[in-house]
Amino acid sequence: SCYYEFTGLIGDVTQHDFKKAVDLILKEINGKDFAPRIFLKLSADFFQTDISNTDYTKNVLDCRALPDTLISSCFNGILLGFIAHGEPERQYIKGLEFCQYSILTSEERDRCYQWLLGQTVKTHSPVCQSVEEKYRQYCQI
Secondary structure (H helix, E strand, O other): OHHHHHHHHHHHHOOOOHHHHHHHHHHHHOOOOOHHHHHHHHHHHHHHHHOOOOOOHHHHHHHHOOOHHHHHHHHHHHHHHHHHHOOOOOOHHHHHHHHOOOOOOHHHHHHHHHHHHHHHOEOOOHHHHHOOHHHHHHOEO
């Protein structure tokens, strides 16, 4: 819990340099069973500032540069960032644009739609109907 809460301060300490933040945290918790949870929060916290960017390729590449056991959690943090820091009642707009990035693997794309649609879009809404049919299953019931 302590590491989780202090993760929010890492961006300030590292002048919002994700690589520096990663190095700082990995020195302390590399290999710990709670490390994925910390990297989910780190990525989401950094995304609070990054959501105003027009391109999120760097965020994806930063996650992919992590040890294999942390990549998925970091990517999920990006998705959580869209939900937590997006425009209220319209968090899905930038998030769904992100889900279409060509840089995403099919697994990342599927997870992207699952997180964003599942937490922000109702099944019978025009937004749900606007996504590819194979992803509509993830919309909220």
